Amino acid sequence: MERVIGIDLGTTNSCVAILEGDAPVVITNRGGYKTTPSVVAVTEAGKRLVGHIAKRQSITNAENTVYAAKRLIGRKWNSPQVKNAIMTSSYSIVEGPHTDVRIRLRDKTYSVPEISSMVLQEMKVIAEDYLGETVKKAVITVPAYFNDNQRQATKDAGTIAGLDVIRIINEPTAAALAYGFGKDFDRTVAVYDLGGGTFDISVLEIGAHGVFKVISTTGDTFLGGEDFDARIIDWLVNGFQKEHGIDLRQDRMALQRLRDAAEKAKCELSGMRETEINLPFIISTGRNEALHLQRVLDRPTLESLTGDLIERTVDICKQALADARLGIDEIEDVVLVGGMTRMPAVQQAVSGFFRREPNKSVHPDEVVAIGAGIQGAALVREKQDMILLDVTPHALGIMTFGSHFEELIPQNTTVPTARTKTFTTSRDDQTAVKILVLQGESAKADENELLGEFILTGLRKAKKGHVEIEVTFEINSDGIVSVQAKDTETGQAQSIQVTASSGLTQDEIKNMVTNAQDYMVERRTDERFEGVKQEAETLMAEIERLFPEIERAVGSADFGRDALSKAKGAVERTRAAIQSKSTSAVEQQVEQLARTLRMFKGVVTRG
Amino acid sequence: MGPDRRERTSSFLEPLELEDLDSVSAEGSAAAAEDDGAAAEDADPNVFDRITAVPSEVPAALIAATKAQDSDPISGLHERTEPGLGGPNPGAPPLEFVAAPSAPPSDLPPVLAAKAETRPPRRRTTKPFRSPSRPSLERAARRTPAPQKMELELVDVTADAPPSPTSGATPRDALEVDLPTRGLGGLVPSIPMPPEHPALVDMKDRYATGDFSGALVIAEGILGEDPEHEDALRCRDRCTETLSQMYLARLGSLRQIIRVAVSQDQIRWLSLDHRAGFLLSLIDGTSSIDELLDVSSMPRLEALRILYGLLDQRVIELSD
Numbered sequence: 033m034e035r036v037i038g039i040d041l042g043t044t045n046s047c048v049a050i051l052e053g054d055a056p057v058v059i060t061n062r063g064g065y066k067t068t069p070s071v072v073a074v075t076e077a078g079k080r081l082v083g084h085i086a087k088r089q090s091i092t093n094a095e096n097t098v099y100a101a102k103r104l105i106g107r108k109w110n111s112p113q114v115k116n117a118i119m120t121s122s123y124s125i126v127e128g129p130h131t132d133v134r135i136r137l138r139d140k141t142y143s144v145p146e147i148s149s150m151v152l153q154e155m156k157v158i159a160e161d162y163l164g165e166t167v168k169k170a171v172i173t174v175p176a177y178f179n180d181n182q183r184q185a186t187k188d189a190g191t192i193a194g195l196d197v198i199r200i201i202n203e204p205t206a207a208a209l210a211y212g213f214g215k216d217f218d219r220t221v222a223v224y225d226l227g228g229g230t231f232d233i234s235v236l237e238i239g240a241h242g243v244f245k246v247i248s249t250t251g252d253t254f255l256g257g258e259d260f261d262a263r264i265i266d267w268l269v270n271g272f273q274k275e276h277g278i279d280l281r282q283d284r285m286a287l288q289r290l291r292d293a294a295e296k297a298k299c300e301l302s303g304m305r306e307t308e309i310n311l312p313f314i315i316s317t318g319r320n321e322a323l324h325l326q327r328v329l330d331r332p333t334l335e336s337l338t339g340d341l342i343e344r345t346v347d348i349c350k351q352a353l354a355d356a357r358l359g360i361d362e363i364e365d366v367v368l369v370g371g372m373t374r375m376p377a378v379q380q381a382v383s384g385f386f387r388r389e390p391n392k393s394v395h396p397d398e399v400v401a402i403g404a405g406i407q408g409a410a411l412v413r414e415k416q417d418m419i420l421l422d423v424t425p426h427a428l429g430i431m432t433f434g435s436h437f438e439e440l441i442p443q444n445t446t447v448p449t450a451r452t453k454t455f456t457t458s459r460d461d462q463t464a465v466k467i468l469v470l471q472g473e474s475a476k477a478d479e480n481e482l483l484g485e486f487i488l489t490g491l492r493k494a495k496k497g498h499v500e501i502e503v504t505f506e507i508n509s510d511g512i513v514s515v516q517a518k519d520t521e522t523g524q525a526q527s528i529q530v531t532a533s534s535g536l537t538q539d540e541i542k543n544m545v546t547n548a549q550d551y552m553v554e555r556r557t558d559e560r561f562e563g564v565k566q567e568a569e570t571l572m573a574e575i576e577r578l579f580p581e582i583e584r585a586v587g588s589a590d591f592g593r594d595a596l597s598k599a600k601g602a603v604e605r606t607r608a609a610i611q612s613k614s615t616s617a618v619e620q621q622v623e624q625l626a627r628t629l630r631m632f633k634g635v636v637t638r639g
Numbered sequence: 640m641g642p643d644r645r646e647r648t649s650s651f652l653e654p655l656e657l658e659d660l661d662s663v664s665a666e667g668s669a670a671a672a673e674d675d676g677a678a679a680e681d682a683d684p685n686v687f688d689r690i691t692a693v694p695s696e697v698p699a700a701l702i703a704a705t706k707a708q709d710s711d712p713i714s715g716l717h718e719r720t721e722p723g724l725g726g727p728n729p730g731a732p733p734l735e736f737v738a739a740p741s742a743p744p745s746d747l748p749p750v751l752a753a754k755a756e757t758r759p760p761r762r763r764t765t766k767p768f769r770s771p772s773r774p775s776l777e778r779a780a781r782r783t784p785a786p787q788k789m790e791l792e793l794v795d796v797t798a799d800a801p802p803s804p805t806s807g808a809t810p811r812d813a814l815e816v817d818l819p820t821r822g823l824g825g826l827v828p829s830i831p832m833p834p835e836h837p838a839l840v841d842m843k844d845r846y847a848t849g850d851f852s853g854a855l856v857i858a859e860g861i862l863g864e865d866p867e868h869e870d871a872l873r874c875r876d877r878c879t880e881t882l883s884q885m886y887l888a889r890l891g892s893l894r895q896i897i898r899v900a901v902s903q904d905q906i907r908w909l910s911l912d913h914r915a916g917f918l919l920s921l922i923d924g925t926s927s928i929d930e931l932l933d934v935s936s937m938p939r940l941e942a943l944r945i946l947y948g949l950l951d952q953r954v955i956e957l958s959d
Binding site for chain 1: 894903906907912914915916917921925926930933934935936937938939959
């Protein structure tokens with residue numbers, strides 16, 4: 033059975049899991065961490081960095097480091113979210129050729145799916161290193177509020193990364209899947225997801241036999257752990273300024289250290305009452321004196337600094353319940369997702385609001401990836417013991433006179449489905465209508481996402497309201513939306529097939545796939561070269577260390593001098609091979625060096 | 640296929656109208672386009688200064704300072720007024736200056752001269768360690784030449800005249816400065832300073848005598864005034880490359896793992912500056928030199944210099 037990995041492609045961190053037998057396993061990266069920052073950077077030398085290494089230089093190389101690309105994926109250039117990102121991001125966001133969004137790093141422009149694909153590629157490599165085999169198939173999670181374009185863009189990112197994305201599932205659904213894994217119950221649960229950059233609260237119904245349905249979902253895409261870090265940074269910076277009159281925000285190196293220290297202190301305070309923040313040599317004064325920052329942060333101080341942020345999440349929870357038309361008492365369990373939910377004050381706020389202790393049976397950082405892994409395994413398993421229904425993430429409809437949105441297929445409708453509604457003309461002798469296909473929940477058409485448009489012409493001339501036009505929406509099992517408008521009397525019809533678009537053409541995706549493959553080949557070659565180079569360097573050092581002893585041991589014997597000369601020649605050739613970056617040449621020399629070293633050791637031992 | 644439902648619209652629904660829809664759509668697009676333009680103009684992400692190893696002095700002051708430092712009568716490198724002797728050529732300074740076992744003080748770049756010597760960690764000091772001195776490594780390199788790398792410094796500047804800028808490409812690892820051999824009149828006309836400006840002569844002399852740090856400081860000073868100055872650019876690149884190689888030769892394989900060799904309590908009693916403190920803070924015991932260079936986002940040469948200084952002071956240790 034083919035392996036399917038589950039990837040939680042988060043705004044700030046990503047995680048990969050797989051089902052081994054019946055046990056979900058979260059795969060650790062090379063650094064030993066189970067989550068990998070969703071951060072991509074390009075260094076001055078043009079080297080690509082992904083994950084922790086990219087995050088650690090995100091302030092000192094801010095212009096060339098992309099974080100929270102997920103906020104931009106699948107968005108149109110003129111969307112309010114993109115405008116907001118342009119104002120707040122340190123990296124350069126530019127318009128793409130298809131009114132999509134592109135990101136400029138150093139001298140190259142990347143599409144957002146391309147950036148996300150770099151993170152996905154990293155997750156793929158992590159899984160492949162763990163499994164020791166190539167991984168092709170994946171299930172990727174997205175927020176429940178993602179529209180079709182955003183989902184398609186995420187899928188494209190997977191394709192660019194060399195993955196066959198067999199399913200995109202909602203994050204709260206994945207969390208609920210992991211929570212309900214191995215259990216068979218009917219339950220209404222709230223999934224409280226406070227991650228690094230975003231907050232989401234979803235209400236789900238878990239039906240018997242594994243039917244999961246998102247009833248409502250809402251959140252704040254600019255509220256997360258980073259805001260908590262920022263409060264700690266402010267506290268540190270203000271204290272330092274009071275003491276020394278120096279604004280540490282003006283120095284990138286200081287700011288990078290502050291951010292790392294703030295995050296560390298925040299995490300430590302989830303388990304300890306107080307922690308010391310110690311940053312020696314944080315800055316040098318004009319008189320060349322190095323100053324140190326040393327402060328103790330305790331839990332009550334952290335809670336007072338961040339209390340309003342936690343309160344904001346509670347307000348959003350109220351909204352989610354109102355959207356679901358459920359009372360607090362109807363929520364039977366609360367699942368915590370995201371690293372921030374480890375903070376005791378957050379847990380208290382959640383239990384205070386929902387009037388029950390949140391469920392802690394699943395790991396908040398890993399639960400979404402585990403759910404995706406479970407879903408992935410279920411999809412390729414012959415025995416279908418779990419049904420996860422695909423639903424429309426948003427309502428689908430058309431724009432009517434006055435820029436109103438008329439809903440035809442409600443949100444969370446199980447697909448495949450079809451709905452029909454009849455409309456009439458608004459003017460006398462009107463012979464054409466324009467059908468704008470939209471997706472969203474707003475009553476105002478312009479606040480929803482435009483999926484496509486077409487014109488139905490050839491209507492018979494009649495008084496307004498006398499011509500009836502039947503509009504049919506159909507979504508097939510592949511999620512492709514077909515819209516047909518038909519004059520009921522004449523039978524004149526026009527239709528459109530709407531396929532979600534990430535903003536990339538097929539040719540562009542193809543090129544990006546090739547580039548990503550080339551990058552991987554180069555990366556693997558570099559890794560192989562570095563490995564063999566290190567081996568060669570170790571052998572050369574050992575041989576050179578033995579040279580004096582060998583010279584003494586062989587004295588002036590001809591054969592000894594000859595052996596020494598050959599050994600020196602091998603060392604020189606190895607250096608040349610390393611210089612020329614030829615892996616095969618270095619590999620050849622390694623064999624020679626190993627023989628030489630064995631011989632030298634033998635001579636020394638005998639001597 | 641799922642349930643197929645047919646619904647009849649309620650009477651209050653507005654009918655469709657082509658023209659109105661179009662106008663609404665067009666207005667919306669125009670407004671959005673305007674907003675985008677304004678947003679793009681307002682966005683200015685670059686609010687920080689760039690970190691650089693280039694001293695902050697203005698080039699003129701820097702050049703003057705350099706000249707003032709070079710009062711060493713032994714070298715006499717900067718006493719020359721005679722035109723046409725810039726760079727390594729038959730009239731260039733004699734080789735013994737390069738090969739002198741104890742480098743004269745004039746070898747030090749002016750801005751770092753006071754901090755050139757490296758010391759073992761010591762207790763509280765009022766003045767911080769200003770990152771490892773560049774010349775100290777260059778001098779050390781002369782004392783104990785390492786295989787391969789040190790030959791870069793010991794090149795006989797009198798032996799081969801360097802190719803002129805018009806004579807074709809020079810190998811990347813060649814030491815010879817790619818500057819004119821006779822006179823400065825043939826230099827690029829874009830230089831705002833007089834062609835025979837002493838700073839240029841000084842730069843080339845320093846390069847020729849193996850004082851790459853000094854040459855680099857002067858080159859950067861010149862580039863501060865004229866960023867396109869070809870000779871200065873070339874000299875800067877060569878010096879940077881050569882010095883980087885020298886530090887790399889001292890540090891060894893970039894895949895070595897860096898660890899902090901002193902306890903957390905002792906760190907604050909070291910004599911470091913904030914750059915060294917920053918690099919030290921990035922060391923997590925699992926990252927290699929290569930990774931640290933990437934993460935630091937510092938100019939590579941500066942990061943290597945600091946790392947070498949920290950290693951020299953035994954603040955850090957390296958392991959395979």
